[in-house]
Amino acid sequence: MDPLLQILKERGRLSSGELAQLTGKTEKEVEKALRQYEADRVILGYQAILDSDKTGHGGVRAVIEVKITPEREGGFDRIAARVARYPEVVSCQLMSGGYDLLIVVEGPDLKRVAGFVSEKLSTIQGVISTATHFQLKTYKEAGVLFLQDDKAERLSVSP
Amino acid sequence: MKKADDFLAEHVKGIPRSGIRDFFEIVQKRGDVISLGIGEPDVSAPWAVREAAIYSLEHGRTGYTSNSGTLKLRNEISAYIEKIFGQRYIPESEILVTVGVSEAIDLALRAVLNPGETVLYHEPCYVSYAPSITLAHGRGKAIRTKAEDGFRLDAKAVAEAAEGAKVLLLNFPTNPTGAVLRGRELDALAKVCVEKNLLVISDEIYAELSYEGAHESIVTRPGMRERTILLHGLSKAFAMTGFRIGYACAPAPLIEAMMKIHQYAILCASTLSQEAAVEALRGAEGTTHEARESYRIRRDFLRRKLEEAGLKPTNPAGAFYLFVDVRSTGLTSREFALQLLEEEKVAVVPGEAFGPGGEGFVRCSYSTALDRIEVAAERISRFVKKLRQGQPQLAAAR
Numbered sequence: 001m002d003p004l005l006q007i008l009k010e011r012g013r014l015s016s017g018e019l020a021q022l023t024g025k026t027e028k029e030v031e032k033a034l035r036q037y038e039a040d041r042v043i044l045g046y047q048a049i050l051d052s053d054k055t056g057h058g059g060v061r062a063v064i065e066v067k068i069t070p071e072r073e074g075g076f077d078r079i080a081a082r083v084a085r086y087p088e089v090v091s092c093q094l095m096s097g098g099y100d101l102l103i104v105v106e107g108p109d110l111k112r113v114a115g116f117v118s119e120k121l122s123t124i125q126g127v128i129s130t131a132t133h134f135q136l137k138t139y140k141e142a143g144v145l146f147l148q149d150d151k152a153e154r155l156s157v158s159p
Numbered sequence: 160m161k162k163a164d165d166f167l168a169e170h171v172k173g174i175p176r177s178g179i180r181d182f183f184e185i186v187q188k189r190g191d192v193i194s195l196g197i198g199e200p201d202v203s204a205p206w207a208v209r210e211a212a213i214y215s216l217e218h219g220r221t222g223y224t225s226n227s228g229t230l231k232l233r234n235e236i237s238a239y240i241e242k243i244f245g246q247r248y249i250p251e252s253e254i255l256v257t258v259g260v261s262e263a264i265d266l267a268l269r270a271v272l273n274p275g276e277t278v279l280y281h282e283p284c285y286v287s288y289a290p291s292i293t294l295a296h297g298r299g300k301a302i303r304t305k306a307e308d309g310f311r312l313d314a315k316a317v318a319e320a321a322e323g324a325k326v327l328l329l330n331f332p333t334n335p336t337g338a339v340l341r342g343r344e345l346d347a348l349a350k351v352c353v354e355k356n357l358l359v360i361s362d363e364i365y366a367e368l369s370y371e372g373a374h375e376s377i378v379t380r381p382g383m384r385e386r387t388i389l390l391h392g393l394s395k396a397f398a399m400t401g402f403r404i405g406y407a408c409a410p411a412p413l414i415e416a417m418m419k420i421h422q423y424a425i426l427c428a429s430t431l432s433q434e435a436a437v438e439a440l441r442g443a444e445g446t447t448h449e450a451r452e453s454y455r456i457r458r459d460f461l462r463r464k465l466e467e468a469g470l471k472p473t474n475p476a477g478a479f480y481l482f483v484d485v486r487s488t489g490l491t492s493r494e495f496a497l498q499l500l501e502e503e504k505v506a507v508v509p510g511e512a513f514g515p516g517g518e519g520f521v522r523c524s525y526s527t528a529l530d531r532i533e534v535a536a537e538r539i540s541r542f543v544k545k546l547r548q549g550q551p552q553l554a555a556a557r
Contacts, residue, residue, distance in 0.1 A: 003456050011530070022460050022529070149203065157183040157196035157506055159286045159334075 004033055005042070012046045049144050059108045061090075061135040064117065065099040067128040076100055079126045088116050099131070110134070174290045178512030182496065186506045193535045195523040196506040198334065200398035200479075204435070205446055208397065211438035212431050224430050226422040228256025228406070232433045235440040236406055240391070243366060244376045246384060252411040255418055256428045256436075260364050260392045260405035261287060262421070264328075267360045267388045267407060268295035270416040271326060279320055280328040281312045283335055283482070283510060283517035285362070288328055300324060303516045306484060309473060310336035314347035321355035329377065332365040335513045335522040336482040337475020341375045349380030359387045364405075365478040367396035367447040370455050374477075378408075385410055388417075395479075396447045397439040402432040454479050457525040457532055464536035465523070468543045472523070479526040482510065486519040488546050496521055502545075503538035 003023050007014065016034070020027040037043040052058035068079045076094050080101055084092040090104040105121075107113035117132055138146050164172075186192055203209065227233065233250035241247045248254050257263040264287065268278065274296040280288050282301040292299040302320050304310040310333060317327065331340045340348065352359055359377060366374040378387045392405030407417060439446070462481055465472045471484035485495045492509040499505050508524075510517030525532060 001452075003452075003459075006452065007456065007529075018533075021464075021533075022456065024459060024463055154197065154199070154201065155183065156186045156192060156194040157179060157508060158198040159177070159179045159512075 049142050051146060059106055060110050060113050062105050062113050063133045063135065064103050064105060065131040066101040066103060068100045069126045069128060079124065082124060086120065170293055174293055177286055179286055179508060182508060186500065192504045192506050193531050194506040195527060195535055196508045197524050197526060199400040200526045201528055202398050204397060204399045207442055208435045208439045212435040215431055215434035220430055220434060222430065224427045224433060226418060226427050228428055229433050232256055232437050235437050239440045239443060240408055243374065245379050248408040253408055253414055255407045255414050255421060256433060257405045257407060257421065258425055258428050259394065259403045260362055260390045262425065263390045263405045263407045264291050264362060266417040266420050268292060268297060269420050271358055272297040277324040278326040278328055279317060279324045283513035285330055285334045286512060301514060310338040311340055311344060312348065314351045317348060318351045321357060325358060326360060327352060327357045328360045330362040332369060332477020334478055335480050336473055337478045337480050339369060339476035345375055345377055346380060349377055349383050353382040361387055362390045364392055364395055366391060368451055368454060368479060369477045371476045388413055393436050393439055396450065399439060402435055404428055404432050404436045454525060457529055461523065461525050461532055461536055464540065468540040470543060479524055481523045481525065482520050483523055484519060485521055488543060492518055492521050499542050503542045505535045505538050
């Protein structure tokens with residue numbers, strides 16, 4: 001993988017100047033490469049990972065297993081896209097196994113999330129059933145651990 | 160009545176205190192230091208490895224293992240070595256699991272040396288080689304490698320020094336210089352070893368951290384397998400330094416001799432660590448590739464920044480150290496390291512700790528996290544700039 005992407009994957013907040021320093025390119029070259037990656041949709045976005053317990057704007061999150069009927073043309077794609085376009089849906093994936101779509105839904109409170117499931121999701125044509133699991137606590141997200149390891153004692157100088 | 164000192168063996172008394180230990184104590188006294196002085200990865204072992212250790216404890220695997228190490232681990236080692244070194248060793252008779260490569264070096268030297276026999280080693284080198292030779296009652300003979308050759312070992316220099324020597328101790332990729340031996344240089348060296356009938360003890364602990372093409376081991380060269388004790392371990396590539404697992408691979412009679420010492424002195428490596436090592440080797444491919452690519456980014460960054468600051472770092476093809484020429488500052492390596500620590504709170508290791516050939520250099524480890532390296536590089540640049548402003552004649556000499 002391009003070192004530029006490798007660095008960005010871990011530290012998305014770096015400026016072009018800092019990225020240039022780290023990769024040995026000029027700032028202009030970095031910006032050009034980034035624009036190209038964005039245009040090619042290799043880079044799809046840049047986000048902060050927040051601990052919503054601490055921001056105080058947590059709301060409610062639910063993981064929903066959805067069974068749908070595949071269509072003659074297009075299989076699962078059309079219904080999946082229809083579900084995914086709702087802003088309440090944070091992620092949407094086609095799965096193997098006992099159900100078809102695994103979606104994560106976010107809302108300000110339980111009532112709104114429940115309302116989304118019963119009024120919008122379940123009523124989409126082709127949706128056969130849903131099973132909703134409300135999230136209780138986050139331990140890890142997007143590769144980031146929410147619990148902190150104890151700082152390991154390490155010698156400051158060693159052979 | 161005798162003083163406590165009088166009880167000490169002469170050859171132990173003669174070994175000087177480790178330069179690294181001295182420097183460590185100075186660094187310890189200062190808080191808030193960014194350390195480029197560490198000789199280990201700055202991350203914990205992969206979670207799967209730690210989890211395997213916990214599992215082994217949960218299941219009560221707390222007894223001794225076979226002196227040689229569990230057969231399960233030796234099987235994994237055999238498969239792993241065949242894959243990355245291209246040489247097959249029989250798990251039952253040609254592999255010995257040790258407490259780190261450090262123990263394996265000690266065993267190898269003690270198993271083959273009669274008192275007074277000569278061991279050649281290249282220098283600057285890892286701090287334990289010369290003392291380990293002395294402790295095994297051998298006579299160490301250093302071959303100086305030079306910055307202008309990228310600190311690689313020249314076969315001719317070995318041939319010239321080989322008269323009367325029994326053993327050649329090698330460490331490529333090298334701590335502290337990052338030097339690597341490959342292709343024809345390795346062919347030539349192997350030829351000299353066969354001609355001069357040298358036994359080679361080859362510490363290849365940094366094998367996975369080779370940045371310019373796959374690692375090459377001297378053991379793959381014609382005539383070398385029967386005269387080489389290959390040493391490797393899990394500390395560096397798998398960030399498992401504290402687990403203390405190393406191993407030796409060699410023809411059965413050599414392993415058997417090392418085993419004689421190991422079984423009485425150590426008995427066996429930690430059972431828990433052996434279980435963890437099995438897990439590490441099974442998941443090896445992903446772990447080592449990821450680590451190497453991450454080190455490569457840090458190496459390229461730090462080298463560029465130090466060059467911009469007007470210093471001359473080596474271009475290391477392996478390990479995770481830059482050996483940096485600081486002679487243009489007019490300071491000795493120790494003065495440079497001490498003043499840098501004092502003024503900018505960055506710790507690097509004075510090159511003299513790795514033998515007289517290291518004077519004029521400092522070792523900067525890039526196994527520290529990238530954001531820390533960024534800050535350290537910034538501070539080193541500022542430090543060098545200040546030095547040059549204070550010493551205009553040096554700035555002019557650059």
